[in-house]
Amino acid sequence: MTRPSIRHAVLTGAPGAGKSTLLEAAGSAGLATSPEVARQILSAPGGMALREEDPHGFAEAMLDAHAHEFERAHKLGGPVVFDRGFPDVAGFLDVSGLSIPKAVDDACRQLRYAGPILRAPAWAAIYVQDAQRIQNWEEAVASDKAVTAAWRRYGYDPVDLPLVPVEQRLSFLKERLG
Template sequence: MDLSAPRHAVLTGAPGAGKTTLLDAAAAAGIRTSPEVARELLKTPGGMSLRAQDPLGFAEAMAEAHIKEHERHAGQPCLVVFDRGLPDVVGFLDVSGLAVPAAIDHACRSWRYCGPVLRAPAWAEIYAQDSERIQDWDQAVASDQAVTAAWRRYGYELIDLPLVRVEDRLSFMKAKVYPAA
């Protein structure tokens, strides 16, 4: 295994900015992927009410799920592209006006991603709410700002994805995650 090659790429950014669509295209192209843990939690019974009634508990559940996904892909000889990561939990807490618990801060400092962090900026032309994406446009923009700041707080540099069709975004992503290819 080439330990100098990127092992983790992360898609982060605004809700509804095309991350899941890009992740699906990456998976179809044979790239190992990891789903967005928040969306998975929201789909479970009581997930939406947990987010609404106990945002700190929801953040703790997201952090735990991110760690499990990180562990699940540990030691893999190939790259994994994650749909969001631990610093996104901090962004969620920040945009919710909540303090970051020491355990979540520690997890962000301990469970590091070793590869590019690609940011999908807010993109009004494709934004749409759905049963799990409940933010309005202004909230989506605020969320993007909060998660971007959180990733930077933990020492990551973000690369903005271009606002282009998914095939072109996939080509851009491949060039960033496989720079020698």
């Protein structure tokens, strides 16, 4: 098992639960960040069609993008806050009722995050759908359960972010990074 020498924090959990907002605040506070790769893929031409027509292909694209971001983090030389990680790909496949390819399983087992895994629980008060966040509320809750279960299956212990304003969530994140 590969243990990185730098600390990571990974934001995971429900769609629309404030992960991207917290990531933006972390970046503004001077922390190195890694964006949600799924949103980048979905925003690219053909991205939504890939997700709908070839979910395994979409998962493979996410896996490749996460691997790129993971390697980039090693070059930054300090803590990096990721918006989702390898087990989120497994969770996407789980909630979609699809098998987990060996490459995804291997990445989850071998490319390990060293730091807190912070779960943004489903939060109805802030949830909104948008062009890439196509899940309804019930699907968002199911996605949260699936990705949280995937993180646990791969040996992580996600800690819930409090349901508080972003400034307080940022303080919580910074405390966990040390």
